[in-house]
Amino acid sequence: MRCFWDERQRAHAPAAEFFNGALHPAAEHGGRVDAVLSAIRATEPARDHGLEPLLRVHSADYLDFLRAAFAEWRAAGREGDAFPYAFPVVHRRALDFDRIDAKLGQYSYDTSTPIGEHSWQAAYWGAQTALTALEAARADGTAFAFCRPPGHHAGRDYLGGYSYVNNAAVAAEQALAEGGSKVAILDVDYHHGNGTQDIFTDRNDVRFVSIHADPTTDYPFFWGHADESRGNILNLPLPRGTGYPAYERALAQGLEWVAAGSPDLLIVSYGADTYAGDPISHFALETPDYTAMAGCIAALDLPTLIVMEGGYAIDALGANMAAFLEGFARRG
Amino acid sequence: MRCFWDERQRAHAPAAEFFNGALHPAAEHGGRVDAVLSAIRATEPARDHGLEPLLRVHSADYLDFLRAAFAEWRAAGREGDAFPYAFPVVHRRALDFDRIDAKLGQYSYDTSTPIGEHSWQAAYWGAQTALTALEAARADGTAFAFCRPPGHHAGRDYLGGYSYVNNAAVAAEQALAEGGSKVAILDVDYHHGNGTQDIFTDRNDVRFVSIHADPTTDYPFFWGHADESRGNILNLPLPRGTGYPAYERALAQGLEWVAAGSPDLLIVSYGADTYAGDPISHFALETPDYTAMAGCIAALDLPTLIVMEGGYAIDALGANMAAFLEGFARRG
Numbered sequence: 001m002r003c004f005w006d007e008r009q010r011a012h013a014p015a016a017e018f019f020n021g022a023l024h025p026a027a028e029h030g031g032r033v034d035a036v037l038s039a040i041r042a043t044e045p046a047r048d049h050g051l052e053p054l055l056r057v058h059s060a061d062y063l064d065f066l067r068a069a070f071a072e073w074r075a076a077g078r079e080g081d082a083f084p085y086a087f088p089v090v091h092r093r094a095l096d097f098d099r100i101d102a103k104l105g106q107y108s109y110d111t112s113t114p115i116g117e118h119s120w121q122a123a124y125w126g127a128q129t130a131l132t133a134l135e136a137a138r139a140d141g142t143a144f145a146f147c148r149p150p151g152h153h154a155g156r157d158y159l160g161g162y163s164y165v166n167n168a169a170v171a172a173e174q175a176l177a178e179g180g181s182k183v184a185i186l187d188v189d190y191h192h193g194n195g196t197q198d199i200f201t202d203r204n205d206v207r208f209v210s211i212h213a214d215p216t217t218d219y220p221f222f223w224g225h226a227d228e229s230r231g232n233i234l235n236l237p238l239p240r241g242t243g244y245p246a247y248e249r250a251l252a253q254g255l256e257w258v259a260a261g262s263p264d265l266l267i268v269s270y271g272a273d274t275y276a277g278d279p280i281s282h283f284a285l286e287t288p289d290y291t292a293m294a295g296c297i298a299a300l301d302l303p304t305l306i307v308m309e310g311g312y313a314i315d316a317l318g319a320n321m322a323a324f325l326e327g328f329a330r331r332g
Numbered sequence: 333m334r335c336f337w338d339e340r341q342r343a344h345a346p347a348a349e350f351f352n353g354a355l356h357p358a359a360e361h362g363g364r365v366d367a368v369l370s371a372i373r374a375t376e377p378a379r380d381h382g383l384e385p386l387l388r389v390h391s392a393d394y395l396d397f398l399r400a401a402f403a404e405w406r407a408a409g410r411e412g413d414a415f416p417y418a419f420p421v422v423h424r425r426a427l428d429f430d431r432i433d434a435k436l437g438q439y440s441y442d443t444s445t446p447i448g449e450h451s452w453q454a455a456y457w458g459a460q461t462a463l464t465a466l467e468a469a470r471a472d473g474t475a476f477a478f479c480r481p482p483g484h485h486a487g488r489d490y491l492g493g494y495s496y497v498n499n500a501a502v503a504a505e506q507a508l509a510e511g512g513s514k515v516a517i518l519d520v521d522y523h524h525g526n527g528t529q530d531i532f533t534d535r536n537d538v539r540f541v542s543i544h545a546d547p548t549t550d551y552p553f554f555w556g557h558a559d560e561s562r563g564n565i566l567n568l569p570l571p572r573g574t575g576y577p578a579y580e581r582a583l584a585q586g587l588e589w590v591a592a593g594s595p596d597l598l599i600v601s602y603g604a605d606t607y608a609g610d611p612i613s614h615f616a617l618e619t620p621d622y623t624a625m626a627g628c629i630a631a632l633d634l635p636t637l638i639v640m641e642g643g644y645a646i647d648a649l650g651a652n653m654a655a656f657l658e659g660f661a662r663r664g
Binding site for chain 1: 350351352353354355405410411412413414415417418419420421422423424427428429430431433434437438440441442443444446487490492530547548549550551552553554555557
């Protein structure tokens with residue numbers, strides 16, 4: 001399988017995130033890069049598709065904010081990475097702010113996703129990596145886009161969950177713009193893909209199914225509940241401690257629903273944080289399970305683009321990534 | 333003027349707040365207490381009116397959360413005060429959470445308002461102080477409730493801006509429940525009283541007018557814009573640097589609008605953070621201006637309850653408080 005990675009994503013290096021009442025070392029750090037690259041060896045860089053594909057998913061004011069935020073933060077005399085601290089939890093609406101703190105709140109939903117000097121560059125090239133891999137997936141049947149930072153928590157005009165630009169959504173919209181008629185997105189990250197859900201709610205041409213930790217106990221808390229399933233959205237929350245047998249049953253249900261929509265492209269938001277050893281997650285999948293999981297997905301026999309989301313057990317990340325890709329290789 | 337203060341408010345002692353990307357010493361700290369008390373000398377404690385008056389303003393689930401949050405935070409193994417880190421900026425709705433971090437996000441809108449061991453107790457007795465002072469205001473014409481922590485940023489089911497229970501709103505609802513027909517709330521804190529506005533939007537029996545720093549540059553950013561003025565809400569945002577002449581013109585406009593509603597009670601949310609020397613604010617009022625301001629308000633000749641909100645220039649806080657109360661004394 002052709003794998004895509006662009007070195008311009010690497011410079012994004014958040015030092016810390018704020019949770020549990022304190023700043024902690026960032027879980028989504030640059031060490032993830034070499035862990036994944038160790039598993040996939042040969043990679044191809046991204047081709048630049050410009051800003052237009054990103055604008056099919058994100059609002060222009062949001063992208064303008066992302067591009068300028070770090071410089072505005074520093075111009076305001078602040079140090080380190082840019083963090084929000086106040087959020088429009090009610091009456092959220094478009095407002096024209098002069099102050100970077102207001103803008104950060106306007107376009108964020110957590111304090112885990114700081115904007116550093118190179119965050120925009122990395123997010124931009126992450127989306128370009130997804131777009132480049134999309135071309136390979138359509139030509140060859142499968143492709144892997146190693147996108148970093150992840151994307152599935154980013155909505156049309158908000159960041160959060162280490163995500164700034166929604167790579168899976170950008171690829172989906174590009175496929176539709178280039179003549180695709182139906183896209184399915186399967187999100188198997190431990191955390192609900194709230195950004196992707198919000199972007200595609202009520203769409204006839206995109207189905208979104210997410211298998212994830214129950215949001216009553218796990219991030220992102222406010223999205224991903226079973227009762228949000230309707231129309232083109234299917235949420236399959238699972239309890240902490242879920243192992244592969246129960247996971248595979250949910251996966252089978254999700255894949256059946258994907259197939260029922262007769263998509264001409266499948267995009268998989270892949271997170272390795274369902275792994276038993278993940279430091280911030282609580283499922284119990286083991287490395288070989290990812291090969292089995294991929295085999296189930298590959299059996300759909302759809303053109304498939306795999307997009308990287310989370311996964312924070314650095315020592316096992318490469319092996320888990322390799323196991324997942326292996327499940328597709330066996331199909332060929 | 334009779335002044336009310338209850339020592340059970342004092343124990344609330346947040347160590348830090350998170351903004352500008354770091355934890356900073358809390359601006360709303362216990363040092364404010366003695367600064368204000370130095371100006372008002374004799375105080376009377378609160379009489380306990382129970383939880384019912386708070387339940388006229390806040391949802392039961394929110395008050396349950398406030399009461400239990402710190403214990404749940406510590407039970408989850410966390411240290412220090414309880415902080416949120418993820419917020420429902422879209423699709424906010426009632427959800428039943430097992431996890432304290434989710435609850436903190438559900439009921440907060442910023443990271444400046446941690447919940448400590450004694451926050452609930454202080455907020456509860458702050459509301460009782462306002463209720464007790466209300467009785468004096470109705471008997472004597474004026475009274476001052478030294479409420480701490482402040483209240484005007486707290487909404488029906490959210491905390492923020494150092495506010496947990498909306499003391500002014502609790503007093504207003506109590507006055508109406510006891511036979512009042514119309515209440516006006518004048519908010520002269522530097523920051524918009526977003527909680528009070530949200531609580532009373534679309535009500536026929538309460539008018540709310542706020543004179544405050546333009547939210548395009550100042551906290552709380554997402555509320556207090558001039559275009560939110562409608563019906564029973566009047567927002568009069570002023571630019572940074574505003575001095576007393578321009579302030580008094582806005583005050584006159586606000587008071588005229590208050591009088592036009594023929595209220596039988598006026599509640600003043602008083603913040604001394606319009607002072608030129610306030611460390612977190614940017615207006616240019618001087619100490620004698622507070623006497624003039626109070627004189628304008630007193631000229632309405634309405635039963636008036638003054639409720640303490642912000643004010644962080646510790647060295648001048650007592651003098652500013654005294655100057656404000658002096659303007660009412662001259663009326664008598």
